[in-house]
Every structure is written in C-alpha cells, then in structure tokens.
Amino acid sequence: MPRLSRTSTPDFSGFWVALVTPFRDGAVDHVALSSLTRRLAGEGVTGFVPCGSTGEAAALDEAEQLAVLDTVLAAADGLPVVMGMSGYHLGKATAWARKLSERPIAGLLVAAPHYVRPSQAGLLEWFGAIADASTVPVLVYDIPYRTGVTIARDTLLALAAHPRIHGIKDCGGDMAKTRAVIADGRLQVLTGEDHQIFGTMAEGGAGAIAASGNVHARRFVQLVRLLADNRLAEARPEWQALQPLVEMLFAEPNPGPLKALLAHGGEMQDELRSPMTRASDGLRERLVALDARLSRR
Template sequence: MTALDLSGVFPAMCTPFDDDERIDFETLQTDAQRLEAAGVDGLVPVGSTGESATLTHDEHVQVVEAVIEAVDDVPVIAGTGSNNTREALELSEHAADAGADGLLLISPYYNKPEQRGLVEHYRTIADAVDLPQIVYNVPSRTGRNIEPETAVELASHENITGFKAASGDLGQIGEIAERTVDEEFAVLSGDDALTVPIISVGGTGTISVAANIEPERTCAMVGAALDGHYEQARELHHELGPLFRELFVETNPIPVKEAMEIRGYGPARMRLPLTRLAEEYRDDLEAVLADLEDESVAVASADAEGDR
C-alpha cells in the first residue's frame, strides 16, 4: 500500500448535473482543477456531498476517473461506502481499479449494525482492497455511532489509516486521537465548525464542505492550526463561521450547491429526493458570500499597498 498523507484540507466535492440530470463532467473537471489550484491537499468525490446515494455504480466510477484525469498532483479519495458490505467492497474495488489514491467509507446506515458488525464490515473491505481507507462516522445520517473502542480496534489494520469525525462529540473525537497517537492513523474533521477544535486535540485536517466555496481561507485556517498559530486560526474560523452555518441550514449538499451556483462554480441542480434550497435561505447565503468576497478584496488591496 502506498502511504497517503492525510493532513490538510480535502474538499468533499459536489457532483454537478445538467438540465437532464446527467453528470456534467466538464464542470466537474473544471471544479477539480480550481480546487487544486487553490492549494487543497486532496479531493474527495462521490461522498455524501457528491450525492453518492443517487449515483449508479457506473457513475461512481466515471466521476472518480474524471476527477483523477483532471488533476495533476493531489490525491483523490473516493467515497465508496454503503450499508451493504458486498456493495461497499464492489465500489471500493472499482475505485481502486480506476486509480483512486484512497477510500472514504461511511459506516453502514439504516440497518444499524452492532459494533462487532462495524469492525467486520471495515475489516472485510480493508483485507480485500490494498488502499488507504478512512472510516467515516456521521451518526446523524447513519443512526449508529462508531464508538472510540471500535475506532481504536480498526486503527490497528494497516489499510485503515484515517477516521472522519462528524459525530459532534469533541470528547469522543479527542479520545480517538489520543488512543491512536502511536498508530499511522489520522483523525479528520467532518464538521467545518469543529475543524479548529478537532485539530487542537490531535486532528490532522478536514474533509470539508466549506472548502468547495472558500478553499484558500480553509487551507489558511487549517494550516495555521496545524502550525500551532491558534490566534490566526481562530480569526479565520470566525471569518468563515457565518458560511459554516449557512451551509447547513438544510441538508447537505443543498446549500453548498446553491453557493456553488451563486459563485459560478457549478449548477445548484439536485437529483430527487433532494431539492433546491428554500427561497427563505437564499438571501442570507448570498449576503454571507458577498461579505467574504468583500473581505478578500480588502485583504488583496492591503497586500498590494504593502508591496509598494
């Protein structure tokens, strides 16, 4: 297995659709190149933000292949999770064949396995696919929490090299980081609003929704926190705080796709059962995006003045 550096910022990419709800591969590849140019450390297509639940298996592979083809130097970590272990294994094998550098596997949802079932699920895939794999814990979507003891047990497998933490429980996340400090195991934030706190207790970065919209600021925030410059990280966290909140006023990825359209990065179109952002939230989202653009212009102007 080739080592994969899981420190930094990894945008959870959106999947753009055209008027006929087909994947818009040209926009997808342009977006991947935009994010790479902004300095992100890797890309994560076909996860929850990429509407993986509405993609066919063939579409999963096509999206992964398109993103790999579009970028030059950043790793591509494919979302391949399912509540069916055989299906997750098949998706993982297809992603590996397509050239993915790593895998992100959401824990099985709806059928609510016991902790021993979670261990067997992840080990089955890790035994069969020789790629770095990230366990993804998001109980609000799956109905089942991955307990710290389970995460620690999984970290002993050589192919299970990361944990995406979206439980909202900082104590639990810190415990996992603490108990795996001697393993080749990264704890990544899966919640933009908790990225800086998670890094402060041992996290290595973030698989981020907000980085689709503000990749440079997100990279600056994470870089400052990883370097121990917490005053700077806190300032950037506060700048981005309104965006973090607006991106979760409705189910992800509804708000982020609306933000992508407002910024001109891609269409807001969704596949059912997800729908466009409710009109009552759009003005606030537009205002937050405008404020961030104004701040960027002000900073750029101040930097230009300083160079004279």
C-alpha cells in the first residue's frame, strides 16, 4: 500500500478507479458499493478513489462520506484507497484531512478550493496546510473546469517540495504543464482525463485515476500495463478499442452514463442525486450496444 515513511517514497503508479456511489431510494446503497469494489479488486486494478466527482461527493454529507470510505476499505481486499476531498473553508478542510487520516487510507486526493478563485499564493497555502494536517500522502487534484482556478506550473513544482505531496491527478488541460511536471520527476502524474490515458502515459506519466474503469476494468488495466512497459505498438489497438467507450461515457455529465451501464448490468440502480441526472435513453441504448460489442472482443 502506498504510505509515507522516512525510508521509502509512496508509489501511486498504475490504474486507479474513481468509484461511483450507488444509491437506492435516495440513500447510499452500501451493498452495491461493496459488490462493485470487490468485483474491481478481482480485475487487477491498482486501487480505489471514492468520494471524487464521479462519486457525487458534493451530494454526500460527512457522515455519508465516511460510511462510503469504510465500505470501500472493507471490500477492497487489501488494495489501497485514496479518499477524495474538496471544499473552500481551510479550517474545515484541515480538520477533515486530520479525521480522514485516522482511517487506514493510502492517501488523500485534494482539489483546489472551488468558488473562491484564490491566487497562486493562496493555492500554496491551501495545499500546504492540508498536507501539514494530513498524516498520509497527498495527491493534488488539478481540475480547473470544476474549481474555477488553474494551478500554475510553478505552483505545482513548489508544492512538490512538500514532504507529504507526492503526485497529481491531472485534469488541467495543459500538456506543456503536464510535460514539465513529468520532466521534473518529483510528482507522479496520473491523468484524470480518461481520453488522455494513452497520451499522458506515453509522455512518461505514472498512470490514471479513471471513472471509465468502473466498467471493462480488465481492459484498462492491460492498457496501462502495456503503456508502463513502453509497449506502445501493443497498447495502441487496446486503446483504440476503448476510445469509443470513453467518448460515450462522457457524452453527458459523469456519472450518469456510467450508472446507466452499471444498472443495465444489474450492479446498481440507475439513480443519482439531483442536480445530477440520469443518462438520456438514446445514450443508454448506444452504451449498451457498445458494451456488448466490447464484451465479445
């Protein structure tokens, strides 16, 4: 399990699944969540990231988030779990980081504060204070289209000096910045944009934290292993087969399409918390047809 120690550096490379949160009649469906986690653990994934945007964390209160985390930890079969967290009140965020650190987690995935749009100096204070409060490693979540603030390259490189910040989930949309962080070498770069798995890893990225991995996880695991071994010619057809799925899963707001496909397979109810909505009927039909074709390959 990736853990911070005085003698070793945590390794977050590989294929991590950004988990959905199943609901039934408005409540978290812990039976479905446990079953989903156990299935994915058996398909070779590196680990799990609950309570991110795919997990509809913004619609879960703190007690629900802790319960989700505990369910995933119990079902993960010893695989590492990185807990997502976000917010914009620094005092609450540091207290939450301390509380989450009491669980046997491998790390925290921390987004920039949303809504307030701080300066780069403010971002340094935000991530630094949370990393100081945490007793587990921290991954920076760079996702400006959700938070409203871009983490600059120099800011990321400055954060790399913190002894507890070890990586980045990269949804920044700036390949020049991605390349610079990879070249610097201190932070492991995991793409959080599923359609950039091939490109980021071919550039030297460490892996992915992907929502798409809730389905066809074995194929994504194989893709990432081939890319990690620099076997690009073998990875390319695997990636080309998965690209239509990735494109379709994000044709409407995530995780609506994912839940539609998982519900079709009987793994959970096709239920989200408002204002998130179910996938349209047309997209659901196309996803089911594509899923059937992939399953026959």
